[in-house]
Amino acid sequence: MTITEQDLRRVMQKAFKTMDVSAIDATASLYDVGLDSLDHATLLLAVQEEFGVTIPDEDVDKCQSIAAIVDYVNAHGR
């Protein structure tokens, strides 16, 4: 399965209902656009549940932007 940036933005918007996810630069660090470590954990859990991919702790640092998460899911998803 291949996912798109829009697929990820949809999951992210569902997780963070008050955030305007469409305005976030895909390559920007999620921490620079207002997420904290707990928000990041919430997003990665939503990604795992939605796309059936497992993101181990050692790969969390590879998932720091929208574009990076899309690339990760496409490389590791089922």
Next chain:
Amino acid sequence: MIGIAAIAAELPSERISNLSALPALGISESFLRDKIGVVRRARMPAGTDTSDLCVAAANRLFAGGAVDRDEIRCLVVVTQNPDGHGLPQTSAIVHGRLGLSADCAAFDVSLGCTGYVHALSIVSAFLAANDLRAGLLVTADPYSKIIDPDDRDTTLLFGDAATATLLSDRPVWRLGKFDFGTDATLSAALQVGDDGRLHMNGRAVFNFCAIQVPESIKRTLGRNGVALDQVDRIVLHQGSKYIVDTIAGRLGVPEKAEFYAGDYGNTVSSSIPIILADGVKPTDRRVVVSGFGVGLAWATTLLERLE
């Protein structure tokens, strides 16, 4: 029928503010207030130990007049931070200091944040199996003994406290059917290391709680034949504000589960009975209680008010 007859909580008066620790830990005040949720932590006085908290909670219960101490036939202490090295069991020390009857059983239960809900099942079953009328369930797990003050993952979370719950054949709360579970593949996510300090993989614990606890609550409701909209309140273990909000949000009932522990912290197995003692309202007739954490494990049941 054995159920909960009375609950008393012992919160030490000493508080440690988390605000002054924030700069050194690199944590913002908004993160502390909105996500961790714990602004001050209760701390047991220097020179006191786990049994002191237990005795204080039990004496507070006895002072309320719900039971005469001579009627107690079973004393269970839930702790993973016992007096000394755990031998003798802290419950035996508490038994002696309370002056309980010689024919009162006393044993410890080694469980963390699930301990209260697990022990409700243990004590009620023990009393019923042995035709006993009254037992005391005490929780006390002062994590100040094992916290590294420089560990930003744990140092702002935990407070010291104890509770005492009377289970008897004259209950105020009826115990429903339970749901229990353990995922031992995640045991290392919350453990005391060789350095004697608590270590926590916050992401692993968060994922476990977010996934498992809502499902445990749904199973518990199913086993008790109650729908979620028939529940007045959900009392969750007070791990952090964020985990309480997350679980309530995933259940779709954010208004039914609150974070209460901002002024005293995560008190481990005491977190649920503290709320039952002082946080639930007389109009709360059906209350789900769910503990989760060390193990990693969960334990959930439904309480129904009888009076």
